[in-house]
Amino acid sequence: MQRRFGYSEIDAFLAEFGISPPGNVSSNSKWVYSKVALSGVAEDVLLGIAAELDLISRGAGFASVTEPRNWIGTRLVRLFISHISKDKLKATRLKDCLLPYGISGFVAHEDIHPTLEWQSEIERALHTMDAFIAVHTPGFSASFWTQQEVGFAVGRGVKVISFKMGEDPTGFISKQQALARRDRSAEEIAKEIDQLLSEDPRTAERLKQAKASLAPSPQRDDIPF
Structure with missing residues (x-):
């Protein structure tokens, strides 16, 4: 970080991982500044930072972290919402309503921070998802x-749910019975x-474990569904 960022950029980068700027640092070294900021940070978060900085060589005998930012360290079921x-x-x-069930949704237009490369974050989510849901609104097909995302999910063999919300599923997942919206609420x-x-x-087993790790969290109800 000392080679790539200024102090304010270090603060902005670390904030993406929920890390606050360090207090008084008695040094004019960005290396020392970063070290103090990262002191006590969980290992999975440190690995996520290293992966974002391309300090981890994937597939070369090193640890590999491929989760998108919002899934790093999660114990919940990771559901890609296409x-x-x-x-x-x-x-x-839908993502907000799933959280009380121990399901952490990935919504690309919400979960990708502006400073992160959006396509890489989507790929990370696709590689590490536990399940996939296609929201078939008009224009989805x-x-x-979205068709690439569907193909990726089918290729990986994860649980795929088709949610019919105004359009019928097409392609590889058209043969599966779709979950119909009807007049039901998001809940x-x-x-x-x-x-x-x-x-x-x-x-099933991952969902059971995820529910056991849940803590109460507020829901948003200001978005029409």
Whole structure:
């Protein structure tokens, strides 16, 4: 960091990982400043920082951290929520309603910090997700990006849920029975997603462990669904 950043840039970079600027540092060295800031930080967060700085060589005998920023250190089930940009608020609303069930959603338009390379963060989420949900709003099947995400999920063999919200699933996942929106609220849909994940052997045990680690958290209810 001392070679790449100034002091204010170090603070901004570390803030992305929830690390506050250090207090009084009796040195004019950015190396010392960074060392003090990182003192006591959890190992998984340090590895995430190292990966972001390209200090970890993936696949060469070194530790590999590929989680996106919002999943680093999580014990919850990691659910990739695939959606088109115009419906990001619907995806965010669903994400908020899933959290009480021990499910941490990844919504690209919300979870990627402006200073992080967006495509790399999406790839990290796809590589480390436990399950995948496609939010089939009108225009989903025409999106180049969402179709790539669907193909990635099918190729990895993770649990895939098709959520029909105005458009029928197409392609590889069209043969699966879709979860229908009907007139149900986001809370009701989240409950059914929880049920689907709890019944699938690929996610059941992880979901059980995730629920055991839960702490109460507030929900947002200001986004229409």
